[in-house]
Amino acid sequence: MKKGLWMLLAGLMALGTSVSAFASARLDSMATDARQVGDIDLIWLYPNMVTEYKNTVDFRLYPYGDQGDSENEWGGALVEVDPDFGVLGAYVNRPVDEDSVNFNLTDHGRVRPFFRYNQGQVGNEPGFDKFGAGFASVYSNQVDLFWGKNLASGGNFGVHFNYGNGASAGTNVFALSVGAGLGNVGPFGDLNVHADYEMENFEVANDPNEKSNGVYTAKVGALSTSSLSANNDLRLYADLQFDGFGVNNIPNVTYSDYGAVVGAAINQKIDGGKGLFSTGLSVNYIDGTSPHADADFEEAEWDVLWNTSLEAPVADWLTVRAGLTKDIIARLYDRGSGFYGDGSWLNNAGNNVRFSTGFGINWQNFTLNTSVEAESLENSITDVQPGRGIFYTGDIVTVETADLSYKF
Amino acid sequence: MKMKNWLMLMTLLTPVLPGIGKAQETTPTPVVTAVSLEQEKLDVERLRLENEKLKLEIEKMQLSATAVATPAGTPTVAPSPTPNKDALADFKQSFSDKAMALSKAHAAEADLMVLDFVNSEIWFKGVRYSVYELPALAEDQKLKVSKTLDERLPNGSPRWRYQVANLTLLKYEARDKGILEITAPQAPGDFRLLTVEGLSFDSTEGDVRDSAQNPYLKYDGQGESQGFKTLRYGHDAGLAFGDGLQFLVTRDGKIHKIRFGTLDER
Numbered sequence: 001m002k003k004g005l006w007m008l009l010a011g012l013m014a015l016g017t018s019v020s021a022f023a024s025a026r027l028d029s030m031a032t033d034a035r036q037v038g039d040i041d042l043i044w045l046y047p048n049m050v051t052e053y054k055n056t057v058d059f060r061l062y063p064y065g066d067q068g069d070s071e072n073e074w075g076g077a078l079v080e081v082d083p084d085f086g087v088l089g090a091y092v093n094r095p096v097d098e099d100s101v102n103f104n105l106t107d108h109g110r111v112r113p114f115f116r117y118n119q120g121q122v123g124n125e126p127g128f129d130k131f132g133a134g135f136a137s138v139y140s141n142q143v144d145l146f147w148g149k150n151l152a153s154g155g156n157f158g159v160h161f162n163y164g165n166g167a168s169a170g171t172n173v174f175a176l177s178v179g180a181g182l183g184n185v186g187p188f189g190d191l192n193v194h195a196d197y198e199m200e201n202f203e204v205a206n207d208p209n210e211k212s213n214g215v216y217t218a219k220v221g222a223l224s225t226s227s228l229s230a231n232n233d234l235r236l237y238a239d240l241q242f243d244g245f246g247v248n249n250i251p252n253v254t255y256s257d258y259g260a261v262v263g264a265a266i267n268q269k270i271d272g273g274k275g276l277f278s279t280g281l282s283v284n285y286i287d288g289t290s291p292h293a294d295a296d297f298e299e300a301e302w303d304v305l306w307n308t309s310l311e312a313p314v315a316d317w318l319t320v321r322a323g324l325t326k327d328i329i330a331r332l333y334d335r336g337s338g339f340y341g342d343g344s345w346l347n348n349a350g351n352n353v354r355f356s357t358g359f360g361i362n363w364q365n366f367t368l369n370t371s372v373e374a375e376s377l378e379n380s381i382t383d384v385q386p387g388r389g390i391f392y393t394g395d396i397v398t399v400e401t402a403d404l405s406y407k408f
Numbered sequence: 409m410k411m412k413n414w415l416m417l418m419t420l421l422t423p424v425l426p427g428i429g430k431a432q433e434t435t436p437t438p439v440v441t442a443v444s445l446e447q448e449k450l451d452v453e454r455l456r457l458e459n460e461k462l463k464l465e466i467e468k469m470q471l472s473a474t475a476v477a478t479p480a481g482t483p484t485v486a487p488s489p490t491p492n493k494d495a496l497a498d499f500k501q502s503f504s505d506k507a508m509a510l511s512k513a514h515a516a517e518a519d520l521m522v523l524d525f526v527n528s529e530i531w532f533k534g535v536r537y538s539v540y541e542l543p544a545l546a547e548d549q550k551l552k553v554s555k556t557l558d559e560r561l562p563n564g565s566p567r568w569r570y571q572v573a574n575l576t577l578l579k580y581e582a583r584d585k586g587i588l589e590i591t592a593p594q595a596p597g598d599f600r601l602l603t604v605e606g607l608s609f610d611s612t613e614g615d616v617r618d619s620a621q622n623p624y625l626k627y628d629g630q631g632e633s634q635g636f637k638t639l640r641y642g643h644d645a646g647l648a649f650g651d652g653l654q655f656l657v658t659r660d661g662k663i664h665k666i667r668f669g670t671l672d673e674r
Contacts, residue, residue, distance in 0.1 A: 026563055038564025052560045055674060273565065273581030311563070313582075316648055360563070364649060365674050367562060405562045407674040 024060070025401040028371035029358025030309035031323030035223055035237040036265035036280040037309060040405070043078075043089070043146065045221060045239070046192045048158030048179035050148035054080040054087040057406040078146065086149030087158075094141040096121055096164070111257055111288030111299050122173055122200040123215040123245035124288075125255055139166035139173050139200065156181040162198070170211065171202040188236070189226030195219070204247060213246040231269040235280075238262045243288075259286030275312040275319075281305070301348060303330040319360040327352035358400075365407045373398040499623050500526050507531055507604045514602065521575070521590075523603045525653050525668055526624045528585075539588045539668060542577040543570050574598040580673075585649065587669040592662070601666070613639070613661040625653055636664055642671075649673050 024041045027034055034041040040053045059075035076091030111124075122139075141164040148158030157180050164173035175198035185191040196219040204210035221239035228234055238260065245255040263282030270277055285302040309323035332348035358371035376398035507524035511531035514520050522531035523539070530539045537545045546553035551572050558569040558578055565582035574593055579586030590601055592609040602608050605619040620641055621627045628640040636656035643651040652671030656664045 024562075038560070040560075040562040040564070042564075052557065052566075053562065054559050056562055058562065269581075274583070363647060364672065369563075403562075407561065 025358060025369040025371045025403040026311075026321065026360065028401050029321040029323065029356050029369070030278075030311060031307055031325040031354055031356035032265075032278060032280065032309040033263070033282070033307075035263060036235055036282075036307075037267060037276060037278050037311075038225075038235075042223075043158075043160070045177075045196075045219075046158070046179035046181075046194050046223065047146050047160035047177050048148050048156045048181050048192065048194075050078050050087045050089050050146045050158050051080075051150050051156045051181075054078050054148075055408050057408065058091075059404040061402040061404060076144065083150070086147060089144075089146030089148075091144040091146075092142065094144055094162075096139065096141060111286050111301060120217070122175075122198045122217050123255070124217060124241075124243035124257055125215070125245040138168075139164045139171050139202070141173070153183075155183050160196075166202060169203060171200075173198065173200045175199070185224075187226075188222075188224035189233075191222065191224045193220075193222045204250070210247060210249050213248045214244045215246065216244050218242045228266070231272075233267050235265045235267065236263070255288065255290040257286055257288035259284070261285075270312060275310075277308075277310055279306075279308040281307075298335040300333040300335070301331065303348070304328045317362050319362065320357075321359065322355070322357040324356070325354045367405045368402065369405075370402045371400045373400050496623060503527060503604055503622075503624075504529065508534075508536065510602065510604060511536075517600075519598075520600045520602060523590075523601060523666075523668070525603065525651075526622065528651065528669075530588075540577065540579060540584065540586050542572055542575060542588065546570075546572045572599075583670075583673070585651075585670045585673075587667060587671060587673065589668075590666045592664055607663070609663050611663055613637070613655075613657045613663075616655045616657070616663065620653065620655065625651070628652075634665075 023034070024039055027037075027039055027041060030037065035045070040056065040058060042049045043053060055078065057075070057077045059073065061073050072093070072095070074091065074093035074095060076089060078087055078089040080087045141162060143163055145161045146158060148156060150156045158178070160175070160177040160179075162173065162175035162177075165171055175196065177194060177196035179192060179194040182191045182193065196217070198217045200212060200215040202212045202215070219239060219241045221237065223235065223237040226234045226236075240260050241258065243255070243257045245253075247253045261282060261284050263280060265278055265280030267276055267278045269275070282305045283302070284305065285300070287298075287300040289298045304327070305325060306328050307323060307325040309321070311319060311321045313319045330348040330352060331345045333345045355374045356371060357374060357377060358369065360367055360369040376395060380396055503524060503526040507522055507527070507529060508531070511522040512534045514522065515534035518533065520532075523529075524531070528539050530537050530542070530545065532545055532549055535545075535548070543553055543555070545551070554571045556569045556571075558567045560566050561580060561582065563582075565580055567578060567580045567586075570577040570579070574591045574595075576589040576591075577586055578589070590599075593600060600608065605622075607615060607619060616639055620639065624643055625641040626643070628642045631638045631640060633654070633656060636658060639655045639657065641653040645651070649670035649672050652667070652669065654667040654671060656667070658664050
């Protein structure tokens with residue numbers, strides 16, 4: 001164990017830090033989605049799951065590439081006050097635009113895909129400032145509050161409230177989500193459902209005559225986990241999302257979209273549940289419309305993502321993770337201005353594969369999860385220099401994101 | 409007596425009277441005194457050997473964990489130094505042998521579990537299981553077992569709560585160990601308990617204090633938990649979770665619940 005500890009310390013000293021945050025470091029390192037493998041990130045869709053992830057302190061480090069400034073880190077805690085009362089939770093400083101690992105798999109058009117299942121601006125507005133309107137809704141999430149309770153029937157129920165505000169006067173965000181665990185329902189095992197509504201108010205350049213008008217995001221979804229055998233389970237999920245964005249007295253600045261994500265994953269336990277192998281498929285569709293005078297568009301996008309993930313313990317204190325995601329099909333259809341073509345479906349695949357890796361360190365009730373920049377790992381493998389980062393300068397690998405959690 | 413005679417007498421006596429005059433420092437010890445001192449040395453040596461023998465007896469008693477019962481509240485014997493690995497392995501093996509003998513002797517009692525905290529084992533009808541294999545025990549022995557989700561690690565790994573009558577096992581799927589809780593039997597079908605140390609739910613707090621400590625599980629203090637007095641014992645495992653043992657005792661000195669396993673795990 002002492003040898004392992006020294007190796008660990010040496011490794012940590014040698015790690016470099018550059019950052020681009022997506023979801024939880026664990027999910028990032030596996031190139032997967034919380035709905036496919038299960039993760040504490042599920043509380044952002046299913047607030048009832050705070051009853052399962054209770055008694056956890058959850059710190060998210062390294063967001064937005066500005067590690068070390070101690071300003072943009074976020075996190076919170078879920079505490080079971082009493083079994084009869086339930087679980088209370090609070091998070092602060094949750095970023096508005098923290099993307100999932102799959103966000104940049106396609107060169108998407110002017111609509112913003114729903115891959116960011118837990119983070120995203122209200123109204124999914126496409127950034128009207130880019131089209132000459134000269135403004136954008138800018139706000140920060142201040143606090144997220146949770147309450148969840150196990151029910152006598154065996155299910156559970158939860159509520160999530162969010163408040164955010166912006167620098168300009170009158171900018172604020174309110175969100176309310178509800179989730180429920182229903183247990184086994186028909187062919188679906190351990191079925192969970194959720195419904196969310198978020199709304200934003202803002203004024204344009206402090207002009208009370210030009211202010212938000214119907215800026216909202218509404219979501220509904222379901223997730224089920226069915227056991228196929230002692231070591232295998234099937235996870236099925238579907239989410240629908242509707243967005244609206246409008247401004248009083250600026251009739252051209254409106255936007256709306258609707259879309260869906262449908263996915264499935266098969267998971268296999270490794271070594272009785274110490275590790276996990278997962279493979280999944282998801283289909284994503286979004287249709288967005290904007291009659292903006294300068295850049296009206298009506299676009300539809302759809303794609304099919306395949307991914308495989310591995311989570312394997314190599315020692316009591318160390319877990320190694322890796323994953324690969326491939327955008328098998330990516331298509332974009334421009335029905336409006338022809339900005340992206342002549343009205344036919346286009347191949348929209350960009351840099352459509354991503355390999356991710358990372359590791360987790362467990363020390364009793366503490367867990368430090370990281371995702372490692374794949375390029376830095378490949379460079380280290382290609383250019384082997386024993387002792388680099390330990391006996392002389394240089395990084396062994398570069399850590400992209402890191403989370404620190406504690407069970408109490 | 410005249411002065412001259414007195415001086416003569418003193419001159420004659422000086423060599424044989426210890427502590428009188430300078431002559432004692434330089435004169436060899438007379439034969440009679442040397443025999444006496446030799447006898448004293450032998451006595452001291454005998455006492456030393458007896459003391460060593462007593463110490464060995466105490467260590468032997470600790471190793472066999474068969475301490476003689478003493479009244480409740482008697483100060484606990486100070487723990488002996490941590491034995492080396494071989495000695496600890498021998499002790500664990502001897503403990504396991506006793507557990508086996510105990511379980512075989514009670515194999516016919518279908519409502520009795522024999523617990524070996526030193527080796528983390530539970531015996532039922534003469535068959536050995538790890539305490540963390542309670543579901544397997546229940547399946548093999550055709551006992552009714554329930555499995556419910558207790559909570560999850562941040563990575564989604566579930567912690568299951570297995571219930572077999574008055575025995576509960578809390579165990580994360582991703583980990584080897586967990587926490588076993590045994591509550592005093594209250595309903596038909598509940599199991600009685602017997603430990604290698606001879607403890608049962610009929611034992612008193614004093615019995616626990618006298619016998620629960622051994623070279624593997626050290627006394628870790630007293631506290632309060634769930635409204636009960638708690639006697640704690642533990643085995644340190646460095647950076648990993650160590651084994652812990654807790655006896656929850658009622659105000660009248662009866663054992664209400666026993667908790668064993670990775671008690672520091674949340």
